[in-house]
Amino acid sequence: MTNESFFPFLVGILPHLGKGALMTIELTIISVGIGVVIGIFGGIARVSRNPILLIPSTIYVEVIRGTPLLAQLFLVYFGLPSLGINLPPFTAAVIAMGINSGAYVTEIFRGGIQSIERGQMEAARSLGLSYLQAMRYIILPQAFKRILPPLGNEFIAMLKDSSLASTIAIAELMRVGREITSRTFRSFEVLAVVALLYLAITLPLSLLVRYTERRMSISD
């Protein structure tokens, strides 16, 4: 098998790598999905003048962004069991990655909310809308449009970072690649294909991000 020429070899391993890639995508979608939910509330908290919202959300963002995702992942998967909380690898991964993504998405939402002119909030409040109603009906819909490109970038970043989940026995793209490597010893070829598969997912995405960015700069 090790002497097999490249293309038949590639055809043999592609279905496995494909499955890994699907797992990578699934992991990323769920994590960024959690991140967006956290980010909406986090972003609102970060622009609040109420210290009960502002201080915890600021600490959250700084702690998460200032520590490595790998450490966060290990803390959830290997650390929590010593507190009696045992999580299956996939659950541990989406929790750690979701919380991690939430910090970045929080900052994306904060920036988006702050980019909306102050007059929009004032006009809404002058009509009798509450602060939260103004956020929901006026500020967030406008902010959401503006944050689509950075949100796309966050998705791309998280997709690559999800390779860290290979360290806790999740059969995503990186892990599958390493397993094939250890079976076949054809490290360079396999890892190059793995890298290309990541690129095959991220490249169309980043082109899409650039396209929406350009379209938005025209319409604004």
Next chain:
Amino acid sequence: MIRLEKIYKKFGRLEVLKGVDLNVEKGEVVVIIGPSGAGKSTLLRCINLLERPTSGRVIFEGIDITGMDGRAVDKIRERIGMVFQHINLFNHLTAIDNVTLAPMKVKGLSKSEAEHIARSLLERMGLGDKLYSYPSQLSGGQRQRVAIARALAMQPDIMLFDEPTSALDPEMIKEVLDVMKALVNDGMTMVIVTHEMGFAKEVASRIIFMDDGCIIEEGTPKEIFSNPKEERTAMFLSKILY
């Protein structure tokens, strides 16, 4: 209807309002004039508490609203319409949606009720053919008229205008002033900050001249424009009237 008592407002160390008293009766049209930086807009924004006075009292229909917050202030703001210099239409909504949003979300009107009101208001503003246009598709004058309709849709007891024509191209000023004049004729209570002296002369029941955070002088248009008592008023008018 509205009484301001000894309103002070500081932004950091800058004192913008220095003890202003103001009374607005129902049906009055009060026009505030004065040089920029006099505190006119800040005073106007204290009426609906968009700006919180550092000290002093804001009394609306006999109730002290100065210390109110949350839902109570929202309730008061429903009854005070405001039109802004920078218009501030909701950019992601069509003209009609701009007008129906607050009646639906704040007053709980049904979509069809709200649209009925919005349609007739926008038609009155001469915008019957622009119901489904987005703000970016409208001229400045059209946008400001939508903004006036948006405020009127809440059926306010009083309307505040903060330099409503200052950001408009000259040829669009008249269409906005005409709409405001129609409101005056309907008997709406209004407080207007403006630099349009001809308009002030024509519609005001009372003119207030402000400078340096204080009310310097007030009176009928005739008193202020033809026979100002204070030197500062005379000087201001001599600078801006040709």
